[in-house]
Amino acid sequence: MSEWVLETQSISKSYGGVKAVDQVTLRVKKGSVTALIGPNGSGKSTLFNIISGVDKPDSGRILISEKDVTGYPPHKLFQMGVYRTFQNPRLFFGMSVLENTLLTVKSPGDNPLAALLASKWLKHELNIAEQAKEILEMFSLSEVYKNGASEISGGQIKLLQLAMVLMANPRLALLDEPIAGVSPHLVPIIFNALLRIREQGKTLFIIEHRLHELFEVADWVYVMGRGKLIASGKPSDIVSNDMVKEEYLGSSMV
Amino acid sequence: MGIYIILTLSLNLEYGYGGQPNFGQALFYGMGAFMTAILTSNLLFVFAHYPSANICTITSLVQRESIAASNPVATLLAWVISGLVSVLVGALIGFAASYPALRVREEWYLAMVLLVAAQIFTIIFSYDASLGCGFDGIAGISNPFAWLTSTSIPILNSSYAFPSIYAGVIALFAYLCYTLTERLTSSPFGRLLKAVRDDWLAASTLGKNVNAIRAQVMVIGSAMASLAGWLYVYYIGVANTADYTSSFTFSIWVMMILGGYANNRGAIIGALVLTLINELTLVGSTLIQAYIPGFNPSVVNYSKYLLESLLLLILLIYRPKGLLKESRIRTPAYTVFKDGGEEQ
Amino acid sequence: MGWLPGSILRSIFESGIFLMISIGLTLTLSVIKLPNFAHAEFLTIGAYTSLVISQVLPNNLVVIILASFLAAAILALAVHNTVFKPLINRKSSAYILVLASFAAAQFIRYSVFVAGSLGGVLSAHPRITVTPIVYIAGQAITNIYLATLIVALSSTILLSLFFKYTLIGKCMRAVSSNTTLAQLSGIKIENIVSAMWILAGGLGGVGGALLSPYVTVTPALGFNLLLEIFAVVIFGGLTSFVGTIIGSLIMGFAENTFMDFLNIYFGVPYTYTQLIPFSLIIIVLLVKPTGFGVSYSANKALRRFLKEN
Numbered sequence: 001m002s003e004w005v006l007e008t009q010s011i012s013k014s015y016g017g018v019k020a021v022d023q024v025t026l027r028v029k030k031g032s033v034t035a036l037i038g039p040n041g042s043g044k045s046t047l048f049n050i051i052s053g054v055d056k057p058d059s060g061r062i063l064i065s066e067k068d069v070t071g072y073p074p075h076k077l078f079q080m081g082v083y084r085t086f087q088n089p090r091l092f093f094g095m096s097v098l099e100n101t102l103l104t105v106k107s108p109g110d111n112p113l114a115a116l117l118a119s120k121w122l123k124h125e126l127n128i129a130e131q132a133k134e135i136l137e138m139f140s141l142s143e144v145y146k147n148g149a150s151e152i153s154g155g156q157i158k159l160l161q162l163a164m165v166l167m168a169n170p171r172l173a174l175l176d177e178p179i180a181g182v183s184p185h186l187v188p189i190i191f192n193a194l195l196r197i198r199e200q201g202k203t204l205f206i207i208e209h210r211l212h213e214l215f216e217v218a219d220w221v222y223v224m225g226r227g228k229l230i231a232s233g234k235p236s237d238i239v240s241n242d243m244v245k246e247e248y249l250g251s252s253m254v
Numbered sequence: 255m256g257i258y259i260i261l262t263l264s265l266n267l268e269y270g271y272g273g274q275p276n277f278g279q280a281l282f283y284g285m286g287a288f289m290t291a292i293l294t295s296n297l298l299f300v301f302a303h304y305p306s307a308n309i310c311t312i313t314s315l316v317q318r319e320s321i322a323a324s325n326p327v328a329t330l331l332a333w334v335i336s337g338l339v340s341v342l343v344g345a346l347i348g349f350a351a352s353y354p355a356l357r358v359r360e361e362w363y364l365a366m367v368l369l370v371a372a373q374i375f376t377i378i379f380s381y382d383a384s385l386g387c388g389f390d391g392i393a394g395i396s397n398p399f400a401w402l403t404s405t406s407i408p409i410l411n412s413s414y415a416f417p418s419i420y421a422g423v424i425a426l427f428a429y430l431c432y433t434l435t436e437r438l439t440s441s442p443f444g445r446l447l448k449a450v451r452d453d454w455l456a457a458s459t460l461g462k463n464v465n466a467i468r469a470q471v472m473v474i475g476s477a478m479a480s481l482a483g484w485l486y487v488y489y490i491g492v493a494n495t496a497d498y499t500s501s502f503t504f505s506i507w508v509m510m511i512l513g514g515y516a517n518n519r520g521a522i523i524g525a526l527v528l529t530l531i532n533e534l535t536l537v538g539s540t541l542i543q544a545y546i547p548g549f550n551p552s553v554v555n556y557s558k559y560l561l562e563s564l565l566l567l568i569l570l571i572y573r574p575k576g577l578l579k580e581s582r583i584r585t586p587a588y589t590v591f592k593d594g595g596e597e598q
Numbered sequence: 599m600g601w602l603p604g605s606i607l608r609s610i611f612e613s614g615i616f617l618m619i620s621i622g623l624t625l626t627l628s629v630i631k632l633p634n635f636a637h638a639e640f641l642t643i644g645a646y647t648s649l650v651i652s653q654v655l656p657n658n659l660v661v662i663i664l665a666s667f668l669a670a671a672i673l674a675l676a677v678h679n680t681v682f683k684p685l686i687n688r689k690s691s692a693y694i695l696v697l698a699s700f701a702a703a704q705f706i707r708y709s710v711f712v713a714g715s716l717g718g719v720l721s722a723h724p725r726i727t728v729t730p731i732v733y734i735a736g737q738a739i740t741n742i743y744l745a746t747l748i749v750a751l752s753s754t755i756l757l758s759l760f761f762k763y764t765l766i767g768k769c770m771r772a773v774s775s776n777t778t779l780a781q782l783s784g785i786k787i788e789n790i791v792s793a794m795w796i797l798a799g800g801l802g803g804v805g806g807a808l809l810s811p812y813v814t815v816t817p818a819l820g821f822n823l824l825l826e827i828f829a830v831v832i833f834g835g836l837t838s839f840v841g842t843i844i845g846s847l848i849m850g851f852a853e854n855t856f857m858d859f860l861n862i863y864f865g866v867p868y869t870y871t872q873l874i875p876f877s878l879i880i881i882v883l884l885v886k887p888t889g890f891g892v893s894y895s896a897n898k899a900l901r902r903f904l905k906e907n
Binding site: 114 | 437438441442443444453455456458460462463464470474580585586587590591
């Protein structure tokens with residue numbers, strides 16, 4: 001097994017002549033917490049879209065554990081172990097917290113013919129429900145498990161997103177701003193949750209603007225600016241990198 | 255009545271749960287009906303050892319009716335086979351119809367494609383007499399239990415027994431369809447359907463093959479609609495394109511919206527209420543004609559459509575969720591929690 | 599080949615009719631992105647208005663056109679305020695809007711049915727005399743032919759200019775591209791949308807009036823043309839006026855010259871003419887879902903407009 005879960009090789013993507021992502025080559029180490037930072041509009045989310053198959057790159061290759069997955073549709077990439085959250089949470093707001101959690105797992109009852117025979121999926125369903133219960137308790141969501149996802153608070157939605165990551169048990173989780181827009185008292189709780197996910201041996205690739213907290217947990221940092229990768233290194237190196245400071249880091253932020 | 259229930263359940267599965275706007279319900283229903291009529295007409299002759307003939311002639315119609323009244327084996331065989339084939343054909347067309355969904359740009363294009371496909375079906379079957387006898391349709395499809403009258407079994411050979419038996423059969427199929435959709439939707443599959451309906455992109459990033467799921471729901475839904483077409487032809491005795499128009503599809507939509515989106519019991523209630531309203535307008539028209547001489551009866555006929563569209567507009571504007579609210583996907587998963595997932 | 603010139607002339611005339619009855623729907627789609635299935639009912643209302651007015655003022659085309667514009671515009675405003683406005687405010691899905699427009703269409707149609715059957719005009723002809731002005735290649739060019747072509751072309755050109763150069767037209771494009779942006783620029787969206795409905799409904803009504811001398815006026819007149827209208831608009835790429843003109847020409851020629859050709863050389867019966875719009879829709883939707891028209895870059899137009907002001 002390779003120690004790199006994800007490799008991108010010269011990924012480029014433009015929209016109407018504007019290069020959103022320009023020749024980005026990066027690697028994410030297995031079991032690491034890797035941060036992707038950069039000002040708004042620097043192409044971070046576009047890169048995530050490309051890695052998770054939501055968008056197709058104009059050129060370049062994507063490798064997941066050394067397998068070329070360029071151009072795979074999102075559901076195939078999920079089956080390869082790539083999980084992606086969205087900056088504006090894309091949950092199923094018409095459904096309950098529990099249903100959202102269960103949806104991250106493949107069930108034998110997903111097939112309409114098997115769905116007719118409860119015996120085919122009942123045992124699995126109860127198993128994953130037990131698992132979901134544990135995870136929801138871990139994220140203090142077990143009280144609201146039957147509420148609709150639209151009925152819980154913004155902070156709880158962020159927590160639910162992470163609970164779903166844990167439930168899905170992916171090889172690589174792409175988290176797009178897991179803390180943004182959360183009230184300050186929830187920030188440490190979410191960071192604890194991130195650490196807990198890492199303890200389970202998952203690889204995390206995180207876009208985030210709360211650099212102070214992020215740099216405490218990150219093993220490696222990539223910095224993007226205007227679609228290009230402009231720096232990479234350990235958090236301590238990035239903080240002292242002049243070019244990065246100029247491009248992005250205001251002194252107030254770190 | 256049972257037939258409307260099946261159609262409403264089918265549309266509710268496709269749109270209420272699966273988010274696929276089937277504005278071509280009449281196509282699947284009509285295909286089932288015409289498959290049935292064509293197959294039955296030919297099969298009856300084969301099973302009863304008649305020479306094959308043009309199914310559109312009056313002679314063949316009379317022959318069909320006489321076989322149905324006397325030869326139970328041929329009649330029932332033709333009934334069962336035409337049913338199986340119709341459901342199969344319905345499923346196939348449903349699969350074909352799910353293809354455009356993958357290509358359309360604007361949301362409502364799929365609705366348009368299905369509406370147009372249904373329209374094309376009507377025109378071809380109306381004008382091309384070689385397919386379904388043109389505007390006259392294929393008549394002389396007797397009740398599959400009509401032969402009971404020629405037997406000597408008491409009670410069952412009376413002239414009202416066989417229609418009641420067939421009504422029972424339709425009710426049974428409606429019940430089966432209800433159980434089927436209820437099981438399908440209270441399962442992980444039902445959960446998937448709703449997920450795809452609410453946010454297909456998010457569903458696909460969670461590893462769900464959205465295209466496959468959309469195709470599956472269209473196949474099941476249109477097979478059900480074709481089943482309804484099969485039952486209907488044997489009930490009404492004729493397959494005629496005039497019965498499978500876009501106004502008809504519209505009625506089914508009204509039933510579904512009335513009963514409640516993504517709620518199978520709601521679909522049944524919607525079908526029942528609207529059928530009742532239609533029956534009442536019919537009774538009303540007869541009464542008005544009896545008491546007010548010179549009254550134009552067609553006005554009452556028009557008022558049925560007026561009422562239907564008004565009802566739908568009021569529903570959409572004031573109560574878009576219908577009579578019953580959307581039900582949660584109730585799998586046993588909730589039972590692992592302390593309170594067993596009881597509704598608050 | 600003697601059939602060809604006459605057939606081409608008929609194609610051009612019918613293209614004019616198609617343009618007239620479709621341009622309003624293009625407008626609706628380009629401003630509020632609403633696939634309005636009730637658009638065809640504006641035609642019916644226009645045709646009935648023409649029927650009624652021509653009883654009083656036979657052959658007075660100008661009055662008839664103005665009156666049918668007015669009647670259909672009022673209807674369009676009424677439908678918008680009672681049905682579409684509440685639904686759009688609630689951000690209903692496109693399917694719900696399609697369904698609602700279907701319901702509105704059926705309501706209008708059967709109201710006309712009831713009124714028509716009480717008034718004894720379920721199928722009637724307006725008192726507009728069709729007089730040939732010249733004969734070209736055996737095909738009569740009538741006063742209605744000319745009126746239709748003139749009105750259709752001039753209203754499309756005027757609409758285009760209106761869209762490009764007047765303040766309210768520019769605002770309409772702003773509404774279509776970005777509602778929030780339009781709100782920020784101080785445009786009263788409600789007024790713009792009302793103006794749009796007056797134009798869309800009114801033009802549909804005029805289309806119905808111009809059609810009325812050639813067909814039997816029935817309450818289902820518009821409904822029977824519904825899918826043809828959509829075929830034209832979809833072919834033109836939904837929101838482009840130029841596209842709609844091209845779409846109308848394609849429809850006009852497909853239903854006349856092309857159909858004549860099929861009939862004469864392959865014996866295809868004319869009853870299948872009805873299949874042409876449907877096939878066009880399916881082909882466009884499946885092969886080139888963006889249509890064949892050229893769309894305005896509305897965003898760019900708005901930015902320019904904001905800079906100018």
